[in-house]
Amino acid sequence: xxxxxxxxxxxxxxxxxxxxxxxxxxxxxxxxxESVYTLGPLIHNPQVVxxxxxxxxxxIDCLEDMKEGSVIIRSHGVTFSEMEEIKSKRLDxxxxxxxxVKKAQNHVKELSREGYFILIVGEKDHPEVKGLASxxxxxxxxxxxxxxxxxxxxxxxxxxxxxTTQSIENLQAVTNGVLPFALELRIYNTICNAxxxxxxxxxxxAEKIECMIVVGGYNSANxxxxxxxxxxxxxxxxxxxxxxxxxxxxxxxxxxxxxxxxASTPPWIIEDVVKRVREIGDSY
Amino acid sequence: xxxxxxxxxxxxxxxxxxxxxxxxxxxxxxxxxESVYTLGPLIHNPQVVxxxxxxxxxxIDCLEDMKEGSVIIRSHGVTFSEMEEIKSKRLDxxxxxxxxVKKAQNHVKELSREGYFILIVGEKDHPEVKGLASxxxxxxxxxxxxxxxxxxxxxxxxxxxxxTTQSIENLQAVTNGVLPFALELRIYNTICNAxxxxxxxxxxxAEKIECMIVVGGYNSANxxxxxxxxxxxxxxxxxxxxxxxxxxxxxxxxxxxxxxxxASTPPWIIEDVVKRVREIGDSY
Numbered sequence: 198x199x200x201x202x203x204x205x206x207x208x209x210x211x212x213x214x215x216x217x218x219x220x221x222x223x224x225x226x227x228x229x230x231e232s233v234y235t236l237g238p239l240i241h242n243p244q245v246v247x248x249x250x251x252x253x254x255x256x257i258d259c260l261e262d263m264k265e266g267s268v269i270i271r272s273h274g275v276t277f278s279e280m281e282e283i284k285s286k287r288l289d290x291x292x293x294x295x296x297x298v299k300k301a302q303n304h305v306k307e308l309s310r311e312g313y314f315i316l317i318v319g320e321k322d323h324p325e326v327k328g329l330a331s332x333x334x335x336x337x338x339x340x341x342x343x344x345x346x347x348x349x350x351x352x353x354x355x356x357x358x359x360x361t362t363q364s365i366e367n368l369q370a371v372t373n374g375v376l377p378f379a380l381e382l383r384i385y386n387t388i389c390n391a392x393x394x395x396x397x398x399x400x401x402x403a404e405k406i407e408c409m410i411v412v413g414g415y416n417s418a419n420x421x422x423x424x425x426x427x428x429x430x431x432x433x434x435x436x437x438x439x440x441x442x443x444x445x446x447x448x449x450x451x452x453x454x455x456x457x458x459x460a461s462t463p464p465w466i467i468e469d470v471v472k473r474v475r476e477i478g479d480s481y
Numbered sequence: 482x483x484x485x486x487x488x489x490x491x492x493x494x495x496x497x498x499x500x501x502x503x504x505x506x507x508x509x510x511x512x513x514x515e516s517v518y519t520l521g522p523l524i525h526n527p528q529v530v531x532x533x534x535x536x537x538x539x540x541i542d543c544l545e546d547m548k549e550g551s552v553i554i555r556s557h558g559v560t561f562s563e564m565e566e567i568k569s570k571r572l573d574x575x576x577x578x579x580x581x582v583k584k585a586q587n588h589v590k591e592l593s594r595e596g597y598f599i600l601i602v603g604e605k606d607h608p609e610v611k612g613l614a615s616x617x618x619x620x621x622x623x624x625x626x627x628x629x630x631x632x633x634x635x636x637x638x639x640x641x642x643x644x645t646t647q648s649i650e651n652l653q654a655v656t657n658g659v660l661p662f663a664l665e666l667r668i669y670n671t672i673c674n675a676x677x678x679x680x681x682x683x684x685x686x687a688e689k690i691e692c693m694i695v696v697g698g699y700n701s702a703n704x705x706x707x708x709x710x711x712x713x714x715x716x717x718x719x720x721x722x723x724x725x726x727x728x729x730x731x732x733x734x735x736x737x738x739x740x741x742x743x744a745s746t747p748p749w750i751i752e753d754v755v756k757r758v759r760e761i762g763d764s765y
Binding site: 365368369372373376377379380381382383384385386393 | 649652653656657660661663664665666667668669670677
């Protein structure tokens with residue numbers, strides 16, 4: 198019988214910013230005799246966050262009860278007021294904000310200072326986006342896509358910044374929608390290149406296989422987007438966090454399987470998934 | 482027999498900048514005892530230019546032989562070096578540059594000063610575009626549309642300015658093409674509103690008629706674009722300069738005719754066209 202082929206996306210898993218944040222966190226935990234804290238999970242991968250917790254990196258929801266200790270600023274960054282609170286409480290902090298997110302925050306600051314109305318293309322409730330928006334003055338709006346175009350006030354000078362994990366198509370669509378009524382449009386293409394390349398590879402892969410498995414946190418924006426983009430091409434696209442979620446029937450009769458993973462998915466989870474897929478393939 | 486219906490676009494003909502330029506030119510001719518000159522035709526309408534000539538407004542091709550007298554700077558503006566030449570020769574000049582073109586020139590200057598690579602979306606050989614490009618330093622490229630995208634060097638900071646008579650769709654398409662590789666994109670939507678509204682009205686009109694007549698200079702960029710846009714919708718679209726060009730057979734059996742005209746087409750030419758169409762309609 199013909200053997201199942203497994204295609205693993207080269208760009209699956211950890212991006213530069215996530216790798217950096219994890220290494221910063223483990224180092225901070227090692228160097229501190231007490232617990233260190235992250236305001237919200239360091240990255241959007243529950244399995245990695247659990248492992249970090251074992252090493253002494255504790256997730257907290259807010260700074261209110263924190264009187265002393267070290268805070269690691271997570272990969273998605275924090276809001277302007279959270280940063281102010283950290284400083285005013287004189288807490289030690291280590292900044293693990295992804296440098297690309299940091300850059301986007303600076304662009305928001307700059308656009309705001311120069312008087313642009315700021316449009317952030319992204320998910321309103323995502324911590325990165327909340328952080329970005331907080332660096333603007335009053336004139337800022339987060340929109341998810343063209344379906345929200347009518348929420349944008351008719352301003353003459355509009356600055357656009359994107360959540361780093363957005364798709365270029367969404368940024369293009371919003372830009373197109375704003376262009377007819379804006380006199381000046383200043384766009385920072387803050388979409389992280391790793392995200393763009395990962396999306397491109399995964400969607401190209403989805404074209405030539407029968408089943409796609411995307412691995413990553415259910416709370417991970419970039420993983421969710423990757424899933425949606427692949428599913429637009431291949432209906433049989435599954436989103437899992439860990440290998441044990443794979444149902445053998447997904448792969449029944451399937452000759453070509455593709456695997457990709459979000460930016461916060463660690464190598465060991467991807468390896469487990471590949472192993473599990475191979476086992477199932479061998480069993481048919 | 483059913484009478485032919487004639488729909489005349491409300492936005493047909495003279496725009497603000499053209500009206501202003503013509504009034505400036507007639508005034509200058511009236512106030513001067515000698516001839517006044519325009520470097521190239523004042524506007525892109527041969528019939529109006531001819532009438533101006535009778536009033537003493539003479540078209541010249543270059544400033545070389547001009548030692549004295551008054552120059553009217555035409556609606557499309559002049560290049561930076563032509564302006565320098567006018568000043569260095571201490572010629573009198575009256576500036577009839579369309580204020581919207583002037584604004585676009587200033588945006589090019591500003592973008593250039595701030596170090597952007599400048600992209601002008603427009604027709605390379607059009608005097609307005611030549612003028613715009615001349616206000617940039619070295620880093621400037623004129624592109625006509627997306628088919629020329631691969632000519633654009635991969636610069637990080639790109640500024641975009643449009644010829645005032647471009648269609649918003651073309652500006653959007655070019656913006657879309659540049660966005661994936663630019664880190665910062667600063668777009669001035671310099672498309673003149675009158676042009677956009679005229680295009681919208683004409684194309685909407687073309688949807689509900691059987692024959693479209695667009696009146697305007699064959700050298701007029703905005704008229705040519707209007708013709709192309711209408712023809713994309715309605716094959717039976719004719720471009721004429723004057724009423725006598727209308728062929729009765731165009732209107733044979735036609736029940737609904739639309740008429741629009743470019744920004745430099747004077748009211749009297751449009752009236753002649755309407756009269757001629759009515760005559761032909763009555764004759765069937």
